[in-house]
Amino acid sequence: MMLIEKTAVPDGSLPVDEFKAHLRLGSGFGQDSVQDAVLTSFLRAAVTAIEARTSKVLFGRTFELSVQVWRDLGSHGLPVAPVNALTDLEIVERDGTRTSIDSATYWLERDGHVPRLRSTGVALPTVPEAGEAVVTFDAGFGVDWMDVPADLRQAVLLLAAHYYEFRNETSLSDGCMPFGVTSLIERYKVMRLYGGGAR
Secondary structure, three states: OEEEEOOOOOHHHOOHHHHHHHHOOOOOOOOOOOOHHHHHHHHHHHHHHHHHHHOEOOEOEEEEEEEOOOOOOOEEEOOOEOEEEEEEEEEEOOOOOEEEOOHHHEEEEOOOOOOEEEEOOOOOOOOOOOOEEEEEEEEOOEOOHHHOOHHHHHHHHHHHHHHHHOOOOHHHOOOOOOHHHHHHHHHHOOOOOOOOOOO
């Protein structure tokens, strides 16, 4: 299984001004934007880390999931949430030939943690040997910062500030997440029930 992000979060969607206020950076000095690129990079890193820990997509964008085998004959859990729409399902032969599947034969089961691709019949289309199925879908809370739940917005700001404050600290190379951040994101994390997880 491989998940590819087909579109990226635009810089304009990231809350640079709110982050400046959170850091209590000075303003009105004519060089207010001099650190914008650096702040944007920390915000983007924080968003990525929060999404990785929670499997939640904060900003809406398009993804492509490639699978070699369905976990169930009639359904397959998608690795991120919330999923808003399934836009395509293709079967790819080992020689690269692609066949688009009729959208009437499958549907999206919406779920806050584990949305699923489901067949309208008995089973999803057969994945050929040495081939794959490619599911394209749109996921995310929304396109704007204010579409993201308040607790996740706070987690992003706290984590980005942590990255900013410790930007020269090499001893943190193993990675860490402040307690306040872990508390804020706890309810969004997917519960793993067995081996391969709940998906």
